[in-house]
Amino acid sequence: MCAPIGVLCGRAELMKRFREDRPADVCFARGTFNSHPYVMGAMAEFLERLDTPEILACYRDLDEVWNGRAASLNERLREAGVQVRVANLSSVWTVCYLQPSRYHWMFQYYLRAEDLALSWVGTGRLIFSLDYTDAAFAAVADRFVSAARQMQQDGWWWADNALTTKWIRRRVLLEMFRARRSHRSSDRSAGPPVGTAAIDSKA
Numbered sequence: 001m002c003a004p005i006g007v008l009c010g011r012a013e014l015m016k017r018f019r020e021d022r023p024a025d026v027c028f029a030r031g032t033f034n035s036h037p038y039v040m041g042a043m044a045e046f047l048e049r050l051d052t053p054e055i056l057a058c059y060r061d062l063d064e065v066w067n068g069r070a071a072s073l074n075e076r077l078r079e080a081g082v083q084v085r086v087a088n089l090s091s092v093w094t095v096c097y098l099q100p101s102r103y104h105w106m107f108q109y110y111l112r113a114e115d116l117a118l119s120w121v122g123t124g125r126l127i128f129s130l131d132y133t134d135a136a137f138a139a140v141a142d143r144f145v146s147a148a149r150q151m152q153q154d155g156w157w158w159a160d161n162a163l164t165t166k167w168i169r170r171r172v173l174l175e176m177f178r179a180r181r182s183h184r185s186s187d188r189s190a191g192p193p194v195g196t197a198a199i200d201s202k203a
Contacts (some may be wrong), residue, residue: 011066066090073084073144085097086126091129092126092127093125102155107124107151110147116140
């Protein structure tokens with residue numbers, strides 16, 4: 001249960017979106033679902049239900065429940081000997097890596113193979129709904145550990161004492177710079193576009 005919505009409010013004279021002498025000169029407040037009746041209706045329903053015993057039960061001991069689940073998963077990952085852990089803020093989790101590697105981004109695909117999808121590609125973020133049962137979470141934990149084990153078995157988390165996060169960052173930037181320079185060089189050697197050549201030939 002969550003209410004991902006923001007409200008901007010103030011005195012009437014500050015919130016007015018037009019001028020009395022020019023009513024057609026409207027200040028547009030842009031955003032996804034701005035003032036949408038569905039959003040307002042859902043928010044009203046959320047606020048009305050928030051104080052009911054059923055919903056209050058979802059929030060009771062919330063941090064203890066999710067902190068315990070994160071600690072349990074981290075213990076399983078430690079026992080599995082994989083180089084990944086999770087950090088959490090309640091039910092919002094982030095995947096963390098214990099050693100430098102260029103291939104951490106591939107973990108999202110190992111998770112996908114286990115039918116787990118990160119909330120945003122490349123972020124290492126997992127977001128759980130608050131009504132997750134212990135059984136449902138246990139299934140997620142099993143798949144998470146399985147994905148981590150498989151990625152390690154496939155050799156993507158090999159260790160090298162010379163490999164540091166700083167070195168990887170510099171190496172990737174250097175490779176990007178070289179690729180960009182090579183791309184520009186190939187564009188120049190290809191000559192001008194056909195339309196440009198035709199215009200130039202007429203001149």
